[in-house]
Amino acid sequence: MGNRFTHARSRKVTEEDYEVLEMGTPGLLTVLVMLFGYTKPAKSTPLQAVCDIRVLDNYIKEAKIAADSVKRCEENCALPGNFTLPRTSVSYREWAEKDLPTKAVEVQGGLKLLAAAVQKAQNLTVNGNVLYVVERSYSNIRSIMQMVKSFTPVILSVEQPPAQATFNSRTVRTIFHVYLNFLQGKVRLFFLDTEACNLATS
Template structure:
């Protein structure tokens, strides 16, 4: 069962990262199967929301990051700019998904919301392991051009999946820490 072993692996990562007695830094997590696990959980959440109608509505539209990738633009960006775009998008997704916790949700929906929030935190931990720069807030004009609005929880989770499959995967696959052993 990956979920239990995934939590154990995450605990080991956190302990390795925070334990002051260790002389070595956190080892890079370059295996894209870790990301595939988060994508699968996001996919499961989105599938559950498609079946949910009235209990899964959003009172107001929420902002989410653009998930489509213009490869010419992406390739022209340096790693810091790519990291900023991914970190900013993860921040916005976390805010949007966290806003769902305010309303009275079903137990199933709440478990998917909690899982998505944990997964975003775990993805941020993976990015830290790769020495990807942390999130730095953008100005509102910069942020607005990179956003779209969604009107349902299903749409929100679909953007979440696409963001992970697109920009996050591209960043992880090309992270300098994962390229060091490649000749």
């Protein structure tokens, strides 16, 4: 009984193949057109990053991993010279009272300071493990900067100085501590801003 089933199935495949060969090129093209006509390609819809906080949260997770990986990095990770970093403290009440242009300039200004500091650290770091973390973080910061710029292109086209206070440091550990806190604070608040979200989707 098992042999009979196998034989019947094999004969069915052979007959179908024969019918396809008999159709020739025009018939085969017709079948392909029908198949592609009924199969609609899936459209890839990019995430609206400012409206989907999960996009930023992925960067925050990576920033936390980076900060943890250099937490015990002391003398070997000291850098020559100081680097200007943004202050990360934020008053939620004061932030809510600021208009969108002020928020956008403040966030972008802080990210520029972080990008400059991380890039300098990248050029001066000799520790292989730390270098990988630095390079990855620099790429992420640049991506976040582009996202913020795409949300508010007109606002950020005007050259304005950073609105937030700054301080100086020379350690990789401090740079990544500030990087994480800045993403969790001002950048995340900006991503959650309703006005910015409406501007991005309009």
